[in-house]
Amino acid sequence: MRKNIKTKALSAVLTAAMSVSMLTACGGAATPANTDAGTDTQTEAPAQTTDAQTDTATEVAADPVEVTGYQEAPMLAEQVSSGKLPAVADRLPGTSDVFVETLDATGKPIEIGNYGGVINLTGAGGGWGLSRPTLESIIRYNTDGSYYPNVIKSFEHNDDFTEWVFHLREGMKWSDGEDFNADDITFWYYMCHLTNYDGKKSWAALKETVDGEDAWAKLTKNDDYTVTWTFVNPKYPADFIENGDFKWCWAPEHYLHDLIPDTEEIPYVENEYYESTGLSEEDVLANAQKKNIDAATVKDLGKAVSYNFWNTSGLPTLNSFVLSTVPGNSSKDDTLCIMDRNPYFWKVDAMGNQLPYVDALHFNTTSEDGQDLLMFRSGEIDIITIAMQDIAATLADLGDQASLREWGTTDWGAYQITFNYTNTDKNYAELFANKDFREAMSICVDRSQVSELLTDGFLEPGQAAPAEGNVGYSEEWSKKWTEYDVDKAKSLLEGCGLVMGSDGFYDFADGSDLMITFLAYDGGADDSYPVFEQYYKAVGINCALKDLEVSAFDTQIDNNDWIAVMGPHTPIGGASLKDRAAPFVPIAQAAEWYGEYGTYYSTNGAQGVEPTGDMVKLVELYDKWRLTPDEAERDKYQEEIFKIHEENLWSIGYLKAENSYELISNKIKNYADNLVWADCYQYANMAHYEVMFKAE
Amino acid sequence: MGEAIKNFFKKDLVQYIVKRVLMFIPTLILISILVFFVIQLPPGDYVSAHIAALATEGELVDADYAASMRADYGLDLPVWQQYLKWVKDIIWTPTDSAYYRLYHSHHNWKYSFAYGRDVWSVVNDRLGLTIGVTAIIMLFQYLVSIPIAVYASTHQYSVGDYISAIIGFLGTAIPNFILAIVLMYISYKWTGNANVGLFTQEMLQNGIHLYNFGDFLKRMIIPIIVIGTSGTCGIIRSVRAQMLDEVAQQYTLTARAKGVSEGKIIMKYCFRAAINPTVSGLGGVLSSLFSGSTVTALVLNMQIQGPVLYKALQSQDMYLAGAIVMIQAVLVVIGVLFSDIALAFLDPRIRYSGGGR
Numbered sequence A: 001m002r003k004n005i006k007t008k009a010l011s012a013v014l015t016a017a018m019s020v021s022m023l024t025a026c027g028g029a030a031t032p033a034n035t036d037a038g039t040d041t042q043t044e045a046p047a048q049t050t051d052a053q054t055d056t057a058t059e060v061a062a063d064p065v066e067v068t069g070y071q072e073a074p075m076l077a078e079q080v081s082s083g084k085l086p087a088v089a090d091r092l093p094g095t096s097d098v099f100v101e102t103l104d105a106t107g108k109p110i111e112i113g114n115y116g117g118v119i120n121l122t123g124a125g126g127g128w129g130l131s132r133p134t135l136e137s138i139i140r141y142n143t144d145g146s147y148y149p150n151v152i153k154s155f156e157h158n159d160d161f162t163e164w165v166f167h168l169r170e171g172m173k174w175s176d177g178e179d180f181n182a183d184d185i186t187f188w189y190y191m192c193h194l195t196n197y198d199g200k201k202s203w204a205a206l207k208e209t210v211d212g213e214d215a216w217a218k219l220t221k222n223d224d225y226t227v228t229w230t231f232v233n234p235k236y237p238a239d240f241i242e243n244g245d246f247k248w249c250w251a252p253e254h255y256l257h258d259l260i261p262d263t264e265e266i267p268y269v270e271n272e273y274y275e276s277t278g279l280s281e282e283d284v285l286a287n288a289q290k291k292n293i294d295a296a297t298v299k300d301l302g303k304a305v306s307y308n309f310w311n312t313s314g315l316p317t318l319n320s321f322v323l324s325t326v327p328g329n330s331s332k333d334d335t336l337c338i339m340d341r342n343p344y345f346w347k348v349d350a351m352g353n354q355l356p357y358v359d360a361l362h363f364n365t366t367s368e369d370g371q372d373l374l375m376f377r378s379g380e381i382d383i384i385t386i387a388m389q390d391i392a393a394t395l396a397d398l399g400d401q402a403s404l405r406e407w408g409t410t411d412w413g414a415y416q417i418t419f420n421y422t423n424t425d426k427n428y429a430e431l432f433a434n435k436d437f438r439e440a441m442s443i444c445v446d447r448s449q450v451s452e453l454l455t456d457g458f459l460e461p462g463q464a465a466p467a468e469g470n471v472g473y474s475e476e477w478s479k480k481w482t483e484y485d486v487d488k489a490k491s492l493l494e495g496c497g498l499v500m501g502s503d504g505f506y507d508f509a510d511g512s513d514l515m516i517t518f519l520a521y522d523g524g525a526d527d528s529y530p531v532f533e534q535y536y537k538a539v540g541i542n543c544a545l546k547d548l549e550v551s552a553f554d555t556q557i558d559n560n561d562w563i564a565v566m567g568p569h570t571p572i573g574g575a576s577l578k579d580r581a582a583p584f585v586p587i588a589q590a591a592e593w594y595g596e597y598g599t600y601y602s603t604n605g606a607q608g609v610e611p612t613g614d615m616v617k618l619v620e621l622y623d624k625w626r627l628t629p630d631e632a633e634r635d636k637y638q639e640e641i642f643k644i645h646e647e648n649l650w651s652i653g654y655l656k657a658e659n660s661y662e663l664i665s666n667k668i669k670n671y672a673d674n675l676v677w678a679d680c681y682q683y684a685n686m687a688h689y690e691v692m693f694k695a696e
Numbered sequence B: 001m002g003e004a005i006k007n008f009f010k011k012d013l014v015q016y017i018v019k020r021v022l023m024f025i026p027t028l029i030l031i032s033i034l035v036f037f038v039i040q041l042p043p044g045d046y047v048s049a050h051i052a053a054l055a056t057e058g059e060l061v062d063a064d065y066a067a068s069m070r071a072d073y074g075l076d077l078p079v080w081q082q083y084l085k086w087v088k089d090i091i092w093t094p095t096d097s098a099y100y101r102l103y104h105s106h107h108n109w110k111y112s113f114a115y116g117r118d119v120w121s122v123v124n125d126r127l128g129l130t131i132g133v134t135a136i137i138m139l140f141q142y143l144v145s146i147p148i149a150v151y152a153s154t155h156q157y158s159v160g161d162y163i164s165a166i167i168g169f170l171g172t173a174i175p176n177f178i179l180a181i182v183l184m185y186i187s188y189k190w191t192g193n194a195n196v197g198l199f200t201q202e203m204l205q206n207g208i209h210l211y212n213f214g215d216f217l218k219r220m221i222i223p224i225i226v227i228g229t230s231g232t233c234g235i236i237r238s239v240r241a242q243m244l245d246e247v248a249q250q251y252t253l254t255a256r257a258k259g260v261s262e263g264k265i266i267m268k269y270c271f272r273a274a275i276n277p278t279v280s281g282l283g284g285v286l287s288s289l290f291s292g293s294t295v296t297a298l299v300l301n302m303q304i305q306g307p308v309l310y311k312a313l314q315s316q317d318m319y320l321a322g323a324i325v326m327i328q329a330v331l332v333v334i335g336v337l338f339s340d341i342a343l344a345f346l347d348p349r350i351r352y353s354g355g356g357r
Helices: A074-081 A182-193 A253-259 A281-290 A298-306 A369-377 A388-401 A426-433 A435-443 A447-455 A475-479 A486-495 A528-539 A550-558 A595-602 A613-626 A631-648 A683-687 B002-010 B013-040 B046-056 B063-073 B079-091 B098-103 B119-154 B159-173 B176-191 B201-206 B210-247 B250-257 B262-274 B276-291 B294-300 B305-314 B318-346
Strands: A118-122 A139-141 A147-149 A154-157 A163-167 A207-210 A213-216 A218-223 A226-230 A321-323 A336-341 A360-364 A383-385 A402-409 A414-419 A516-521 A543-548 A651-655 A660-665 A675-677
Touching: A118 A383, A182 A218, A182 A226, A182 A253, A182 A298, A253 A281, A253 A298, A281 A298, A281 B098, A298 B063, A336 B201, A369 A383, A369 A388, A369 B176, A388 A402, A388 A660, A414 A528, A426 A435, A435 A486, A435 A631, A435 A651, A447 A528, A447 A651, A486 A528, A516 A528, A516 A550, A528 A543, A543 A550, A550 B046, A613 A631, A675 A683, B013 B079, B013 B318, B046 B063, B079 B318, B119 B159, B119 B210, B119 B262, B119 B276, B119 B305, B119 B318, B159 B210, B176 B210, B176 B294, B201 B210, B210 B262, B210 B276, B210 B294, B250 B262, B276 B305, B276 B318, B294 B305, B305 B318
Parallel strands: A118 A360, A402 A675, A516 A543
Antiparallel strands: A139 A147, A154 A163, A163 A226, A207 A213, A218 A226, A321 A336, A336 A360, A383 A660, A402 A660, A414 A651
């Protein structure tokens, strides 16, 4: 979350929309979906539609797309004829279960493409780099916030939300050709997840509180293609299917069965489907080595095979592209990392052509940012993220060889600062708690000049508030405390009890110096600090910048040893609470703006600082939001949470957030424009790489 | 320096070498302590750096998991215990250890957290290429600079001398990374390709073969010019200065007076003496062969060892960084020994004990 991506537009429908968008069936095989809130939410999949349902009682019947036969890429046809691969019809689910992809995430029809070629991308970077363009998750979102079942064929829940049923696609296969079925889900849940082999047993989606204790869902295999998750308490969509963490619930049982330990650290969890493997840490590491998976500890291994699984070469996945097994191209750290098409991929276009269209994705790792752009210019890279300032010059040089794609952002403003409201020094804690102080720090800055100085006028003056088009946007909020007024700022500061000292800077009432030291990391505030410093000092606030290396920065934040932050840090706000609630409410050890208050909630009061005032209200509203089945009521709670943010402005933003931009080679087709760059949509995943193709 | 070495070599060469090798032990112990502790100096450790990196991707890790990661990696132990274990495992990992059973090696350099692999395999990945590339560049340096230096010294204050001086000074004065960027830009403007990196995509997939070796050499042009010119100037200046000294020496005058040919005087007498400092500079060669030129490699996106070390230090991937720095240190120590021995062979005044002016 500590990213610096900014933004404006989200399509306006988002507000109404995070309701389940209904998908209907193909081939007339399925019954129309019934979406009465509270009753079964039957979502039969294959054909995709983006009719965002604002009225949950409506039945949706998109034009069913009929696919009669399948075609495949020439490179796969060759392998079929040489006997290396089964025929295409045997590799895909049947026509009633196959996923027919007809629309992009903005709801526009996709163009039928041609096979072949390679899409060249920039390096894969961190743990998630390879997953963004390739990961297939439980559900998939459209830009308007509506979503549809993706890997699973459909899902439904009972009236009181205690049972959720997932239907799988019959005939769907792992990338190595083995059947994908309910066993892979029970295996993932009982052997990888509940054992904490994947290190993510903390996922809220599958967890609940029973008699004051943490408890986990019971998973039952009904038949080969149906599983049921059973909870004691109601589990509402926001906390389950829509939860941003819950992206997959499967692992290839046939491949991983001998990589699961039963040790003190990763103990076997009693279940009716699998017995303990009885394997020691060393056995498991040796078995992994036989599969060319190198790991120092079982925990690392577990994370590599059941969490960031796309990074593990040789491991079967359900994704559109799978990591190459050729040494030298099979690791995300390789200079050229290759992801090849999954020959068993379970999606087709409207004509029955098996996706993806391109043969491979090539990830080209460079050591410096500028090199990517040079390679893009010389045609060695097809898609590149580009800074706003570089767009005009690059497009002017490349003419009609490239075009721009704009991604809306869900960030709340750019150039945010925030204060440590849980500072151990009472003077600071009291000062920061005073809204007048925050207002003074906000209005003492001339935003239009900041815009010119830092962004050449690209970003408009603004506040830490939802961008236009996003949930919660209000013009009033985005302009709150933005009027440049030094005199007012001074009188506000004096109203806070600060006293002008002989050095020309304000002191606390007890005579001690007020010194705002802004913490930043990796030079993130080197450009902006000097600009802001002059305004703060002009109004009488003495300040300094302390730039640290990122882990040192984190250590200081964790130790509650800081006063204020500037430059990239965990931002306040985002798309909506459903995306991830932690940026909105103090419930985790995550964001600077609530510091130790979050620790208090996440440790049930064992550590941290007990929240007071409006911070408590946030937590109370969050709990209500979480435990409410009614969509409209939840929207109301979210609205109240936003209202509290508008009143308090715990983080101050000086400019409007920036959209993300990608330049793409004009050879690339089916790359939609106006997508949304957000964690809940898994960033680039929304561009649907499986349908992109390269024009000849 | 020459005097000291001369004294050393008055004793038996073998005895000298044995003594030098024995001196390795305390030197390396000292270096290993320094390396380990300096790498640990920045606040935080790999786990905190790793968690910070995860956070940038939106992944939150709870404190318990972080603590158990630290315990797994042994990062929760006091630093001196970590150090002892590190050294012990590198020197000898017994046959009955889990590491030996997995990797069949008695030297456990531990694990690179960032790469998720055995440290040695990470180092090994780029070893061949680093040595190859650096060797080509060094060869270029010596082959170009020494003839120029000899020419410049024998034609002092001539046009050629001035030109070589100007080019040489420019090469030294312009930081490598700027020269690299400028050359990449020129290459892009002229050919439409910036020649980023040592390999084309095709080579990265299929490897280097005879048919694409020409392309590989093309990609070597910029690195050779950038890294080559900077080193070249240093060599030219020092050899030239030494040569000028030697040319003015009495033995040169004597030789000339006796009618020895000018070529022979220069090559057989002056040059052999003048090359001394350059040869003693070879001590660092082994180590740089191993790591390559880090900053330039970053700018040119060269897949050699330097950037790996750089990244390891950034992410506090301490065993990887420790291994690379340690190996470099060992190579410097060995390199210095070799260059001393080479000097002895080169300079008869050093070789024959009891010799001298």
